[in-house]
Amino acid sequence: MHQPEHLKNAGLKSTLPRLKVLELLENAQDRHLTAEDIYRKLHEAGEEIGLATVYRALTQFEAAGLVTRHNFEGGQAVFELERGPHHDHIVCVHCGRVDEFYDKIIEERQRAIAKKLGFKLHEHTMTLYGECSGRDCPGRKNKG
Amino acid sequence: MHQPEHLKNAGLKSTLPRLKVLELLENAQDRHLTAEDIYRKLHEAGEEIGLATVYRALTQFEAAGLVTRHNFEGGQAVFELERGPHHDHIVCVHCGRVDEFYDKIIEERQRAIAKKLGFKLHEHTMTLYGECSGRDCPGRKNKG
DNA sequence: ATTGCAAATGAGAACGATTATCATTCGTAT
DNA sequence: ATACGAATGATAATCGTTCTCATTTGCAAT
Ligand SMILES: [Mn+2]
Ligand SMILES: [Mn+2]
Ligand SMILES: [Zn+2]
Ligand SMILES: [Zn+2]
Numbered sequence: 205m206h207q208p209e210h211l212k213n214a215g216l217k218s219t220l221p222r223l224k225v226l227e228l229l230e231n232a233q234d235r236h237l238t239a240e241d242i243y244r245k246l247h248e249a250g251e252e253i254g255l256a257t258v259y260r261a262l263t264q265f266e267a268a269g270l271v272t273r274h275n276f277e278g279g280q281a282v283f284e285l286e287r288g289p290h291h292d293h294i295v296c297v298h299c300g301r302v303d304e305f306y307d308k309i310i311e312e313r314q315r316a317i318a319k320k321l322g323f324k325l326h327e328h329t330m331t332l333y334g335e336c337s338g339r340d341c342p343g344r345k346n347k348g
Numbered sequence: 349m350h351q352p353e354h355l356k357n358a359g360l361k362s363t364l365p366r367l368k369v370l371e372l373l374e375n376a377q378d379r380h381l382t383a384e385d386i387y388r389k390l391h392e393a394g395e396e397i398g399l400a401t402v403y404r405a406l407t408q409f410e411a412a413g414l415v416t417r418h419n420f421e422g423g424q425a426v427f428e429l430e431r432g433p434h435h436d437h438i439v440c441v442h443c444g445r446v447d448e449f450y451d452k453i454i455e456e457r458q459r460a461i462a463k464k465l466g467f468k469l470h471e472h473t474m475t476l477y478g479e480c481s482g483r484d485c486p487g488r489k490n491k492g
Numbered sequence: 493a494t495t496g497c498a499a500a501t502g503a504g505a506a507c508g509a510t511t512a513t514c515a516t517t518c519g520t521a522t
Numbered sequence: 523a524t525a526c527g528a529a530t531g532a533t534a535a536t537c538g539t540t541c542t543c544a545t546t547t548g549c550a551a552t
Contacts, residue, residue, distance in 0.1 A: 323478035334467035398531035
C-alpha cells in the first residue's frame with residue numbers, strides 16, 4: 205500500500221525510487237534499517253536504484269517527518285518509518301536485536317531536567333545496550 | 349598533576365604523548381573534547397604529537413576506563429576524562445554547550461525496562477538536545 | 493499525446509572522521 | 523649501555539555519507 209499521496213502530502217514529488225524506498229520501509233520485517241540495507245534489499249528484489257538516491261530519499265523523508273534516523277553506536281545510521289508515537293530503544297550487544305519502549309516517567313523527568321538546567325528541550329536520544337534473551341542470540345549462555 | 353602512575357595502573361606504558369593527552373584532558377576548561385580539539389590544543393601549546401597518536405591514546409584510555417567516548421549527533425566523537433560517577437548530557441543545538449546531569453529515577457526506570465524486556469543491561473546513552481539560556485548563546489532571543 | 497523544464501536520478505568523485513601500515517624512535521628491564 | 527618489544531608519526535587506506543554533473547523523469551501546460 206504505497207501511496208503516492210503520502211509523498212505528495214509531504215511536499216515531495218512522487219517518483220519511482222522514492223516509492224520503492226517507502227514501500228520497502230513499510231513492508232520490511234525489520235523496522236530499523238541502514239541505507240545500505242535498503243539498497244541491498246531493493247537490488248535483491250530486482251529493483252534498480254542508486255545508493256545516493258537511497259540516501260537522498262531517506263534524508264528527505266526525515267526532513268518531512270516520515271522517517272526517523274537513529275545513530276546507534278557503531279558505523280551506520282539506521283532509519284525507521286514513523287508509524288506511531290515516540291519511543292526509545294534497547295539494543296542487544298550480541299545479535300543487534302532492537303526492542304522499543306516508551307516510559308512516561310522518564311519522559312517527564314527529561315522535561316523537568318531540561319527546565320531546571322535552563323534549556324528549552326527539543327528532543328532526545330536514549331538507547332540502552334545489553335544482552336537479550338533470544339533463543340538464537342549468539343551471546344546466550346546455552347542452557348536448555 | 350599528570351602522574352605516570354595513572355597510566356601504569358591502567359596497564360599502559362608511560363609515554364610522553366600519552367602523558368600530554370592525559371594532562372590536557374585534566375586541565376582543559378572544556379570537559380568534552382574531540383580528538384582534533386586535543387590535537388590542536390597540544391600543537392597550540394607547542395607540543396609535538398601526531399593525530400593518529402591522539403586517537404590511539406584516547407582509544408586505549410577508553411579501554412582502560414580512564415576516558416569515556418560520547419557520540420553526540422554530528423560528526424566527531426567527544427571524549428571526557430572519567431572523574432566522578434556516571435552522568436548523562438544535555439547539549440545546546442545553537443552553541444554546543446554541554447551540561448551534565450544525573451537522575452536516579454531515570455536510572456532506576458532504565459533498569460526496570462531492561463529487566464522487563466529480558467535484557468541484561470550493560471550501559472546506556474541518553475542525550476537531550478535543546479536551546480540553552482546562556483547570555484552569549486547565538487540562539488538566544490535577544491531580550492535585555 | 494506532445495512539449496518544456498525544473499527537479500530527480502545514478503555513477504562515480506569527493507569528503508570527513510577514524511583506523512591501518514610501516515619504518516623509525518622510545519621505554520624499560522636486563 | 524644493550525636489546526627488544528611497544529609506541530610513534532607520516533601517510534595511505536577505509537568507511538559511511540554527500541557532492542557533482544550529465545542524463546532522465548515527473549508533471550503541467552499546450
Ligand atoms: Mn524504533
Ligand atoms: Mn560528561
Ligand atoms: Zn541478542
Ligand atoms: Zn546555547
